[in-house]
Amino acid sequence: MTLYTRFAAHIDAALDTLVAAGTLPGGLDRRNVTVEPPRDASHGDLATNAAMVLAKPAGTNPRVLAEALAAELGRLDDVDNVAVAGPGFINLKLTDNAWRGELSAIPAAGADYGRAPSGKGVTVNIEYVSANPTGPMHMGHCRGAVVGDALASLLEFAGHTVIREYYVNDAGGQVDVLARSVHLRYREALGETVTIPEGLYPGDYLVPVAKDLAAEFGDRFVGAPESEWLATFRTRAVAAMMAMIREDLALLGIHHDVFSSEAELQAAGKPEAAEAELRARGLVYDGVLEAPKGETPDDWEPVELPLFRSTAYGDDQDRPIRKSNGQWTYFGADLAYHFQKAQGADQLIDIWGADHAGTVKRIVAAVAALTGGQTRFDVKLVQMVRLLRGGEPVKMSKRAGNFVTLADVVREVGRDVVRFTMLTRRADAQMDFDFAKVVEASKDNPVFYVQYAHARIASLHRRATEAGIAEGEADLSRLDTEELALVKLAAQFPRIVETAAAAREPHRIAFYLYDLAAAFHALWNVGNDRPDRRFLVVEDAEATRARLFLASAIGQIVRNGLAIMGVEAVSEMK
Numbered sequence: 403m404t405l406y407t408r409f410a411a412h413i414d415a416a417l418d419t420l421v422a423a424g425t426l427p428g429g430l431d432r433r434n435v436t437v438e439p440p441r442d443a444s445h446g447d448l449a450t451n452a453a454m455v456l457a458k459p460a461g462t463n464p465r466v467l468a469e470a471l472a473a474e475l476g477r478l479d480d481v482d483n484v485a486v487a488g489p490g491f492i493n494l495k496l497t498d499n500a501w502r503g504e505l506s507a508i509p510a511a512g513a514d515y516g517r518a519p520s521g522k523g524v525t526v527n528i529e530y531v532s533a534n535p536t537g538p539m540h541m542g543h544c545r546g547a548v549v550g551d552a553l554a555s556l557l558e559f560a561g562h563t564v565i566r567e568y569y570v571n572d573a574g575g576q577v578d579v580l581a582r583s584v585h586l587r588y589r590e591a592l593g594e595t596v597t598i599p600e601g602l603y604p605g606d607y608l609v610p611v612a613k614d615l616a617a618e619f620g621d622r623f624v625g626a627p628e629s630e631w632l633a634t635f636r637t638r639a640v641a642a643m644m645a646m647i648r649e650d651l652a653l654l655g656i657h658h659d660v661f662s663s664e665a666e667l668q669a670a671g672k673p674e675a676a677e678a679e680l681r682a683r684g685l686v687y688d689g690v691l692e693a694p695k696g697e698t699p700d701d702w703e704p705v706e707l708p709l710f711r712s713t714a715y716g717d718d719q720d721r722p723i724r725k726s727n728g729q730w731t732y733f734g735a736d737l738a739y740h741f742q743k744a745q746g747a748d749q750l751i752d753i754w755g756a757d758h759a760g761t762v763k764r765i766v767a768a769v770a771a772l773t774g775g776q777t778r779f780d781v782k783l784v785q786m787v788r789l790l791r792g793g794e795p796v797k798m799s800k801r802a803g804n805f806v807t808l809a810d811v812v813r814e815v816g817r818d819v820v821r822f823t824m825l826t827r828r829a830d831a832q833m834d835f836d837f838a839k840v841v842e843a844s845k846d847n848p849v850f851y852v853q854y855a856h857a858r859i860a861s862l863h864r865r866a867t868e869a870g871i872a873e874g875e876a877d878l879s880r881l882d883t884e885e886l887a888l889v890k891l892a893a894q895f896p897r898i899v900e901t902a903a904a905a906r907e908p909h910r911i912a913f914y915l916y917d918l919a920a921a922f923h924a925l926w927n928v929g930n931d932r933p934d935r936r937f938l939v940v941e942d943a944e945a946t947r948a949r950l951f952l953a954s955a956i957g958q959i960v961r962n963g964l965a966i967m968g969v970e971a972v973s974e975m976k
Contacts (some may be wrong), residue, residue: 404896405504410437416474446493453490464490501886502878504893508955516896521562527747528554532569535643536580539650539808546784548824550753551656552908555966560903566658572640573664581636587612611642653812673738685711685771715767737768749778756783784829790836818969822849825912848916855919859957860973880948895959915963
């Protein structure tokens, strides 16, 4: 139990005491009671809103309730001072020993420090990347891939069981275009001179697939009608593209548990099953949509279609699940896919590009309808990344045809740089990725700054060993106010994990690690002017051991946070 969870339990126990005394009625909902650092550090170490949250349902004055609760909390050994502020906030100042105790808990828990039990028993399906299987991964896919993978790791760290899923869009017109592109390259492999027309995929990455087909089939399909080769070329091309995509994702350290095929989903009749389920509930009906805005009666032919009642769930109009030719709409296929995912998970998360924002409302409505509102469903939108080199836009890749490949970027700057950088802004905020800046060795580069903190700590331990100072029992009473301020920031890590997991926002881990690294570097730099304040003071082994213990704890938290982000905690900066 970490310090914040321990004080949450203390507050709960104090409220129970007030209930037993008749000061507070029993049975109140305490879920919105929080324990967190006050906005102004001068107010104390911890603050709770318990009185503010419970006073109204208890039918009492929040200030009066706060005074009663403060009196109970003031009896705790770890509390140095308690004060009621404003209309009823309670601020607590803890003893130095309380913080020293939390510092001791960090290395004791090791890689488990910060793990939260909040997700225990909850299975979350998180679908991310799901790029069309028409070519290698490009940087347009990268940010969503990293955000999704880091979110999956964050939720696992917070106790959830996580299913990482990739939806293979292998049933749409884009895979037929892929097959036709490969057929053209196949003819090229057999000696023809070909020109890639507009509308086909021009990248050289299709050449190896075409050569394999030429070696296997010879000229059998050169002049054959499309109906004879389309299915074969489509299947082979999709398989080759998915193999390439898996390799690209592996460069980022990303591996999915499940790859779901849209073609297999449709072949198994899942869309029909979803439609039947919704019809039975009166949520799908046959109707005619209104003419689109600007269309005249001469331009618009009303057609009866199966429509989902998405307006019942906040959408601005009901949505067709089939086209007039009987084929499934994208929405109809997505509806069936989410119905399938909901069978094996308590909660669903989709990571989508911001260009899909217009379809969020209807798919959220569909999942609410299919699951009776019992499945939490979040769609996280990810903005595009603009690639720059020294402030200038990066040229496209010749091999890819019209985009910059993810593999090229990872090979140039490294996996850790790519992953960390993608989490240095909120996912829904636009981002510039400048090749020059992301490898810069300065505090303005968060990747460098955080990894440098860990490398600095590793170097400190090596130098202490060389100086003959063994890392034995540490007298933590040698740590003073400035050093304990760093402990207070370190102790927030479990709370950051829990709030980031609840908000589905892995970038909060990156933000926190940067703040922790900055505080560590600032404390380290004090020793530049004051030798007695250095972490390694050969003349004072006891002070050094205490500071080594503090540095070890900070290093452990950096490792734990970077592990969530999928970034290595390096011991040396090259």
